[in-house]
Amino acid sequence: MKYEYKGLLSDRMKSGNTRWRVRVEGQRNRKITIPMGPGESGFDAYYRAARRGEVIEQVRPKKPTKGTFDELCENYIAWLKVQAEGGNYSMSTFESRRRGLDYARELRDIDQDRFGSLSVHLPGDAFTFIWDSFGVKTGAAETCFKALRAAYSWGADRGYPKHSDILTMKSKHKSKGGAVAWNxxxxxxxxxxxxxxxxxxxxxxxxxxxxxxxxxxxxxxxxxxxxxxxxxxxxxxxxxxxxxxxxxxxxxxxxxxxxxxxxxxxxxxxxxxxxxxxxxxxxxxxxxxxxxxxxxxxxxxxxxxxxxxxxxxxxxxxxxxxxxxxxxxxxxxxxxxxxxxxxxxxxxxxxxxxxxxxxxxxxx
Missing domain, CATH: 1.10.443.10 (Intergrase catalytic core)
Structure with a gap:
């Protein structure tokens, strides 16, 4: 199956898992396997390296630094997964929020710093930057913002910012009417x-x-x-x-x-x-x-x-x-x-x- 990322391929294995491969730019017959797909933490780095023909050593992710945006996201995602498995939330909600938070964490600011590595006390300008990164895809931006609001709302009672700007920011998404009814x-x-x-x-x-x-x-x-x-x-x-x-x-x-x-x-x-x-x-x-x-x-x-x-x-x-x-x-x-x-x-x-x-x- 082909995705919007040039050269990205996925193969369904007999085990039921998905294998992700990237075709090296300019070398059609050379493909490099990467450990994750779009939306997962670290994907962009592996994808860009593979397009250049480079192989990144796959290492076990380190525990996020205390007080960072990464820490809030990982703790919230871990909590939400338990809730979803227990039936309190749907798995689709879990997956949607995980993807939204992973996107925000991997995004880089104007200084090329990962948002995930920054302090959890992100200012309103940072959230505006995340929104603007989606361009005209305001529906996708709104989905990401729902995940951010949910994470910060959850964290407010668990030692994270109680009055984050994300909790009061208004959506800029203009609905296009959603799905079109069949005629x-x-x-x-x-x-x-x-x-x-x-x-x-x-x-x-x-x-x-x-x-x-x-x-x-x-x-x-x-x-x-x-x-x-x-x-x-x-x-x-x-x-x-x-x-x-x-x-x-x-x-x-x-x-x-x-x-x-x-x-x-x-x-x-x-x-x-x-x-x-x-x-x-x-x-x-x-x-x-x-x-x-x-x-x-x-x-x-x-x-x-x-x-x-x-x-x-x-x-x-x-x-x-x-x-x-x-x-x-x-x-x-x-x-x-x-x-x-x-x-x-x-x-x-x-x-x-x-x-x-x-x-x-x-x-x-």
Missing amino acids: DKDVEKFLTRHGPGTMARLWFALADCTAGRIGDMPDMGPPHVTEVDGKPAITWQPKKKGSSEVTVLITEMLLTELDNHDVDRGTFLTTVYGKPFASSGSLDNRVREWIVQAKITGKNGKANRSQHGIRKGVAKLLAKLGATEYEIMTTLGHSDPRTTRIYTKDAERERMAISAAQKRMRKT
Whole structure:
């Protein structure tokens, strides 16, 4: 698999681990193995050295210096990992915050000092520097800032700064509306490219039926099939913390696709090797490939639709059809009505606008 870093390659080993290699610049056939991938502590140094054809001796990381930003990050990450393993946080939250903190730690300031090596009492200008390093990628910057706020908030009661500037800094991120909902043309293009019996079509049918998050898809399979009033249904507990259990009737499209596949396997969706997807990330990568194959892309040639776009489309359709806030909540597994209200509010405004227009027409 290729990444945005030139010459960076990853190989899935039989053990399930990932091997990272870097092609030496100007020497296409020479590759150097490095011990970690993007987002992990120390990656940039290993990557740049490998591109130059140099091999850095792999040494055991030293214990972070007391009172440094490194120390706060490592202690918080260690605590969060225990909490995630105990079910108090999701593993996706743990991974997101770890990546955000690792990025901030490895970033270098104008004096070329690692932020991780600096005092934990970072001034507001330092956090602004971290934000600006993301350029136009304000969504990624906001994710990093969430990790920073969480770490400093945790540290405030554990001997670290109680009033860090990061806790009061306002986000500069301007939402672009998030995932784009699929329209009828998108669906037609996808299903035309991926016919009956394909894994891509089965994924779409499952995503459309359940309106679930991609994080729940890899594990979903026959054990989740139940019945409601004699009709086949799917019941599952979403992984996102705080979500409620969801039960939906199986649609005709999904029933048809399940008939085209071996339903005796443990999971509905499998890789080209017939194995369950190792993670939601690996499934997401495959989904993007299927979308690109269907030519549902932006000007950059990358997929501009996603599974979350299907979920968003289902929510909008339900709201437009007059489904109540609670009905949409139970379908999507929301635990907070404020999240669902985003969809019902827009549909209600549309209905009121139509009603107002009709009253004006009757007046004239």
